[in-house]
Every structure is written in structure tokens, then in C-alpha cells.
Amino acid sequence: xxxxxxxxxxxxxxxxxxGSILANELTDxxxxxxxxxxxxxxxxxxxxxxxxxQDELRYRIQHELFLRPSQISVTFRNNGNQTALPVRSWGAxxxxxxxxxxxVHWNAETWRFLPTDFTLKSHLTQxxxxxxxxxxxxxxxWGITYDQLEPHYDAFEYLCGxxxxxxxxxxxxxxxxxxxxxxxxxxxxxxPMKQGYGHTLFAQAAQELGYKPFPQPSGNLSxxxxxxxxxxxxxxxxxxxxEWFGCANYSKATPQTxxxxxxxxxxxxxxxxxxxxxRINLDSTGKRATGVTFVDSSGTEFEQPADLVLLxxxxxxxxxxxxxxxxxxxxxxxxxxxxxGRNFSHQTVSGGLGFFDKDKYNFNPFxxxxxxxxxxxxxxxxxxxHGPLGFVGGGYIGQVQTNGRPIETTAxxxxxxxxxxxxxxxxxxxxxxxxxxxxxxxxxxYSYRDVYLDLDPTYKDRFGRPLLRMTIDFHDNELKMSAYxxxxxxxxxxxxxxxxxxxxxxxxxxxxxxxxxxxxxxxAIMGTNPDNSALNIYLQSWDVPNLFVQGxxxxxxxxxxxxxxxxxxxxxxxxxxxxxxYLKNPGPLVHx
Amino acid sequence: MLLINRRQLLGSSAIALLLSLQSARAAIIKGGLPxxxxxxxxxxxxxxxxxxxxxxxxxxxxxxxxxxLIPADELSPGGKDCGCAVFIDRQLAGPYGRFAGYxxxxxxxEGTKQQGPQSPITPAQHYRKALAALDAACRDKFxxxxxxxxxxxxxxxxxGGLEHGTFKLGGTDSQEFxxxxxxxxxxxxxxxxIYGGNRDLAAWKMIGFPGTHYDYRAWIDRHNxxxxxxxxxxxxxxxxxx
Numbered sequence: 001x002x003x004x005x006x007x008x009x010x011x012x013x014x015x016x017x018x019g020s021i022l023a024n025e026l027t028d029x030x031x032x033x034x035x036x037x038x039x040x041x042x043x044x045x046x047x048x049x050x051x052x053x054q055d056e057l058r059y060r061i062q063h064e065l066f067l068r069p070s071q072i073s074v075t076f077r078n079n080g081n082q083t084a085l086p087v088r089s090w091g092a093x094x095x096x097x098x099x100x101x102x103x104v105h106w107n108a109e110t111w112r113f114l115p116t117d118f119t120l121k122s123h124l125t126q127x128x129x130x131x132x133x134x135x136x137x138x139x140x141x142w143g144i145t146y147d148q149l150e151p152h153y154d155a156f157e158y159l160c161g162x163x164x165x166x167x168x169x170x171x172x173x174x175x176x177x178x179x180x181x182x183x184x185x186x187x188x189x190x191x192p193m194k195q196g197y198g199h200t201l202f203a204q205a206a207q208e209l210g211y212k213p214f215p216q217p218s219g220n221l222s223x224x225x226x227x228x229x230x231x232x233x234x235x236x237x238x239x240x241x242x243e244w245f246g247c248a249n250y251s252k253a254t255p256q257t258x259x260x261x262x263x264x265x266x267x268x269x270x271x272x273x274x275x276x277x278x279r280i281n282l283d284s285t286g287k288r289a290t291g292v293t294f295v296d297s298s299g300t301e302f303e304q305p306a307d308l309v310l311l312x313x314x315x316x317x318x319x320x321x322x323x324x325x326x327x328x329x330x331x332x333x334x335x336x337x338x339x340x341g342r343n344f345s346h347q348t349v350s351g352g353l354g355f356f357d358k359d360k361y362n363f364n365p366f367x368x369x370x371x372x373x374x375x376x377x378x379x380x381x382x383x384x385x386h387g388p389l390g391f392v393g394g395g396y397i398g399q400v401q402t403n404g405r406p407i408e409t410t411a412x413x414x415x416x417x418x419x420x421x422x423x424x425x426x427x428x429x430x431x432x433x434x435x436x437x438x439x440x441x442x443x444x445x446y447s448y449r450d451v452y453l454d455l456d457p458t459y460k461d462r463f464g465r466p467l468l469r470m471t472i473d474f475h476d477n478e479l480k481m482s483a484y485x486x487x488x489x490x491x492x493x494x495x496x497x498x499x500x501x502x503x504x505x506x507x508x509x510x511x512x513x514x515x516x517x518x519x520x521x522x523x524a525i526m527g528t529n530p531d532n533s534a535l536n537i538y539l540q541s542w543d544v545p546n547l548f549v550q551g552x553x554x555x556x557x558x559x560x561x562x563x564x565x566x567x568x569x570x571x572x573x574x575x576x577x578x579x580x581x582y583l584k585n586p587g588p589l590v591h592x
Numbered sequence: 593m594l595l596i597n598r599r600q601l602l603g604s605s606a607i608a609l610l611l612s613l614q615s616a617r618a619a620i621i622k623g624g625l626p627x628x629x630x631x632x633x634x635x636x637x638x639x640x641x642x643x644x645x646x647x648x649x650x651x652x653x654x655x656x657x658x659x660x661l662i663p664a665d666e667l668s669p670g671g672k673d674c675g676c677a678v679f680i681d682r683q684l685a686g687p688y689g690r691f692a693g694y695x696x697x698x699x700x701x702e703g704t705k706q707q708g709p710q711s712p713i714t715p716a717q718h719y720r721k722a723l724a725a726l727d728a729a730c731r732d733k734f735x736x737x738x739x740x741x742x743x744x745x746x747x748x749x750x751x752g753g754l755e756h757g758t759f760k761l762g763g764t765d766s767q768e769f770x771x772x773x774x775x776x777x778x779x780x781x782x783x784x785x786i787y788g789g790n791r792d793l794a795a796w797k798m799i800g801f802p803g804t805h806y807d808y809r810a811w812i813d814r815h816n817x818x819x820x821x822x823x824x825x826x827x828x829x830x831x832x833x834x
Contacts, residue, residue: 040617040619041619041621041626043625043626043627045625045627046627046628046631046632047632047633049632049634050806051632051634051826052632052634052635052826054784054804054806054826055635055784055786055826056782056783056784057779057783057784057787058635061779061783062687062688063693068693068694069693069694069695070692070693070694070695070696073695076706076707076708077707078704078706082703082704083701083703085701085703085707085708085710086695086697086710087695087708088691088694088695088696088708088709088710089691089693089694089695089708089709091708099621194812194813195812196812196815197815197816200815235809237806237807237808237809238807238808238809238811238812239805239806239807239808240808241804248806249806260625261625264621264622264623264624264625265623265624267622267623269622270620270621270622271620271621271622272618272619272620272621273618273619273621274617274618274619275618296618297617297618298617298618361816362816362817362818363816364808364811364817364818364819366801366802366808366819367808367811367812367819404801406782406783406795406796406799406801407778407779407782407783410782410799418755418774419660419661419662419751419755419774420660420661420663420748421663421665424662424663424665424667424668424798425667427798427799428667428798428799428800431799431800431801432799432800432818458699459697460697509704509706510706511705511706512706512707512708513706513708513709
């Protein structure tokens, strides 16, 4: 029997980026808010110490900060004819754990999506005709426009202190910025990062080839910055231990360095850590959430009643909790009916290696940062004519190498023996003079009828609940696109002066052991009506109006950018709708 | 010596204010950032005395093996003197050796390559079985000699045979074992020396990685210049032993 806790106005499931932002907004509105977090409490001063945080073996290789598959995992198969098997150790993606969520270990590449990304289906259909899209592609418009989201992108960037160069300021194209970006109402809060030698050479070569390179928008800050909440971040030291690591220097934008110090001082906020939500509880009508049931690390079960439930876990676990709570209808790939689990997507990442003459080039790859780099956007979204190419989608291309950590980033030419004296010699001869950027082409993955999430029939988590099952493979459209982008990247490497270029285009089948980014999207998407989406445009559940589902879960398909900027913008957008509309008149914000 | 391990601290009264009454670990956090001096959780420095997982014969085989994967030459000492065998021993005796944190519920069944490893055999079990099988196979092939007693050419022949699947080990997949020991050896060679390998920062000095300096602001603008800072590891940091 669960212990019933005192009623709260709002219960938040998960204290990552979206949970922290929503909690701060709703406590500002005077509501009494509790957040339930599965992982431990983590803060900079305790957990990310300068004296030992730069530990590649512990944090990168052995996954210290991540969720453990022994706590909960997922199962995976390429298609419905296979038996899904559990992911026993993370590979293709890494899932955060604890206060700050994935916002602790991210690189902090803080992008906006293109205006046409939000109207993707109608835009592509208009430009190329409906017959141009693969028949089983299930992309759709988001139901909102870039212009509607712009003030909220701005809010997230100013919360983070994002470092960058505007490319389109109130309609005026800016030299040195991304000329393809949507209209931006004001400049980035801080100037761009400094760039290393390899990043700078890439920009020079790209320019010579006729492209317009620009610095990657970065949540590792070029200078110290105090955000609108009064929280100050420090200047990035280019230490090269960013993604997978906590930042000891308060210079990576994370919930810990931007929101939590303010949120935790509020008397109307409380967080419970190492407490796992088992389900969202519904009343007898099934159309109203009454709160959540959770279990703490001693195994004690609690019921937390609340008026408003915010599902702010990672994308996969948002979908799993909806399914385990009986909210919405499970997607059926055979009929196309049902909204929960549909339009699941990931990313199509590719890159390559550029080996340079060691006597002429020294890149010091270890002098770097998570979101450093120079990029071009000529081959992203629909910035280029896809008509003759026979595919849709794209991504940014850049020299965005984040580190020179010796285990992960040492590369040797392909014909090198795997061990022995020749391996050692090759390691030494190439470490300082190689461009090793596995994610140089950061491209879209669109949604398909046969790529989806549901519950596994066999494998269970430690509480005996079914694991979420991923059914996912790459489609020809994405593989063609990846080959095209990788060729463009290789041309730039060649122009930079590489003596040997090794192309690494993405190849199928989708492999759950090969790291690709942790940008999993969809499964409970936003849209204009209950027949095309699980959530309305404010991320409110069509089925249970006092439930809002945050995060990349709502993306109808993934674009050619890192998703966190858009996740943050959607959180502010949703919070604004809750504050200005929902609280005045709790109920559906859009009538179906 | 003021460093207090977080795990030690959990039993003390200092952290009790953070904890809910119902639980050993779950916490209620409110009123401000809950920071406690000395609650950090640094790694324990490996000392190279004795073996924690390997028996004497296994240790001899692994020392000989890592010394061929990373042979001594003018670039660096060999894998044995760099501590790679000690590194592997301590890793196998710890969480890594037992797949701690892995999803280990059954049923275990063979899948596709894309579905990833599905074996219930832990690294510790894998080494135990494969090292015994390696010595047995060497005795058969090389006139009664175990791996550690082979000459360098024979060792390389055996390792190459494992790599290419032509030198079979009884009861275990020789290529899988080769991949495992190669990965562990290279990880030990290239990881921070606090874990027992990369002794005296030999690997980092060889490739030109100056280590965990934390602040490279003075170098970000100095394009195409060799960083002249001396190599350091975590335990060389001045804050380490406050």
C-alpha cells in the first residue's frame, strides 16, 4: 500500500532541462511544485571536481554518470520480423541519470531548427510534389512555426548564455553567422568561442570552396555571463573533457549552472532524488491524472497527488510511462492507427578521418571544447535543391572535434596493424596531426511507418515492468543523404590539405552498439489534432488534459541539428501556455 | 589528509539532513544547494603490488601478452612495464570484471551483430577460461611450453592466430578473447595512470598528450604550435592530496 503524500499543485517527473525550466516557471507563478528524479542529486561542487573529473576511463569508457542498464534498459530490433534483444550496455546512445539529466553530460551544441523544419511535410510537398517522398515516410508539420517559437529559443539561449554569431538579425544577414538560420530577434548573449587550428583550417577551406562557415552555437561559454535568473557561469577553459563529463568550471550550461541554484532556494519547490515513478495515476474516467506513484531507493512506495502532471523524463521513458499508465492508444504499424510509439526517430551521423603530414600540422586536439567548431549549413534541411538528388533531408557539416582524449580519439590509418610496433608508431605519428570527427555530418532522420516504440513481450526491468522495445532501421533516403553529405565533408578535408581522407558515411542496418548521438525523438508527437498526434501544440496530452509531455518526445521527426535548443524552446513555449492560459482555465487548450 | 569518500560519509551523521526518513539513499532536497565539504568521490590509486584477480600463471601469461601487443622500443617501455597487466588485473577484480551495471536478465539468446553482445559470460569469467585454454593450446602447438615461455616470434604467431581465428582455444571464441584483451591492454596503456597502466605517463608522452591540465586558454589561439606543458595525470594535480 502506497504512502500517500500531501497534495501538490504540480508533480514533475524527471529533473533534467525541461523539468528544471518548468519547475522554475511554475514556482514563479506561485504554484507548489515537487520533482521526482530517478537518479541521484548531483552538483558541481560535490560531483565534478577539477582534481579528478578529467578521467576518460571512468566517465567515457565506463559510463559513470549515466543511467545503468541494470536499472532500466530497452530492447532493440531492426524490424518486426526479428526478436528484440536487450541493450546490455549502452552503445548507440547514452542516457543521463540524476539531477540535471542529459543536460549534465551534453556537449552543449545549442542550435535552432530551420523555419522549414517546422512545416516540413507541406514545404517538401509544395516544392517537390507529394510523389517525391518515399511512400512509407510519415513526416508531418509540427503545428507551430519557427516565428512562434523564436521568443522561446531566445529565452533558452539567454538562460544558457549561448556563445555564437548571429546570422540573421531581424532579417538582416550578418557576416560570419549562419545565413540560413531563421530570423533572430537579438544577438547571442555572448560572442563565439575561440577556435583551434583544425577548426580554423576547416573554415578557411570551406570558404575557398564557396561556402559560408560560421562558429557553432555553444553552451560552453566564451566569457563569463550572468543569466536573467542572476546565476553566473564562468569562461570555458578548453579543457577537452566536456561531453560525458560534468564541468568543474561552471562554464557549460546545465540545469545546475543556470536554473537549479535559484529553483532550490524557493520555498514552494522540493526535489526527491533516487525515486522512480512507476506510473501516472488516472481517475475513473481515465481522462484526468490524479498524480503519480513512485518508489524510493529503499523500495517504499509513495503516492504523490497533484493537480497537474508534467512528464519530463528522457524521450524513451516518457513514451514508456505513457504506455505503462494506459494513456493514449498504442501505435499499430500495420494499420497506422494509434499515437503512442509512432514517429520514433534518431539521427543520421557520419564523418571521416583526415590524416595530415605530421611535420607540417599540429592540431593539439586536446585543446578543445564540447561545442567548439566551425560549420556550414549549405546542406542542411531544404537549404539545397533535392530535386536531382533523389532524397530529402540533410545536416550541418563541420569540424566540430571536441577532444583529443587518448582512448577514444586516437586514430590510425586503415592499413595499420591492430597491435605491435607498427601500431605504436602509427599512434604516435598521427595523434597530433589527424582530424578525427565522427559527427562531422550531423544529419536528419525522418520518420517512417515501420520505425516505432512499444513494450517488449519478454524482457523486464528491476521492478518487473516490461522494457520499452525499439524497432528501428535506416531507410534508403537517409543512407543516400549520408553518402552525399560525407562526400561534401571529404572534399573540405581534402581542401584543408589532408594527405589521406577516410570517409565514414552512415551505413545500415541501424546498429545499437555504434554511437550516433543520444538524440532520440518522437513516440508521442505534437500536432494539430488527435488523429495525427498524441499532444497538442502546447505539449498537452489530447487524452489527459492535466498532463503535459516535454522534450524531444514531441518531435514529429528529427532535423539536422542537435535537439536541445529546440527542447529548451518548447519547454518555455509550453510553460508560457500553462502560465497564461491553462492556469486561468484548466482544461484542453486546443479543442479537438 | 581530509579527503572523505562519499561512501564513507553515507554512514555518518553529516549527510543525514539530506535524507528522507524512509530510505538509505533517496533524498528530499530543498532550501538550497546541498553541498557538503569532502563529500567527493575520487578514484582510488592503484598500487602495483601483487595480484588481485590473476593467479601466478595467469599473471605471467598476461604480462607476456601485453608486452607483445605493446612491445618495448624507443617510443615507450613495453606493455608490462607500463603496468597494463596490473591495470587489467584490477579492472577484472572490480566492477568491470563482473559487468556491474549491465542489463543481465535473461533469456540470453544470440542476436544479430547490430543487437550487440548478448553473452552472460563476464570479462572475469572470460579471462579465466581463455587464459587456461591459451596455455593448453600453446603446450599442444609449441612442444609443451606455456604462452609466457614462448620466444617472441612464437608469441606473435600465437597472438596473430587468435586475431585471425586460426589458433583455436578450447571452449572459448579465440577472436573474441583477442578483441577483449587488446581493448583492455590499450585502455590501460592510454588511461590515466591512476588505474595502474600508462606508468610514468609513458603513453601520453609518446603521443604528445599533456594530460589533465584543465586550463588551455593560453593555447587555444596558438595554432600549429606544440604545447610545451609537462605531462600530468589526475594524481599529479596539486589539489589531489590536500
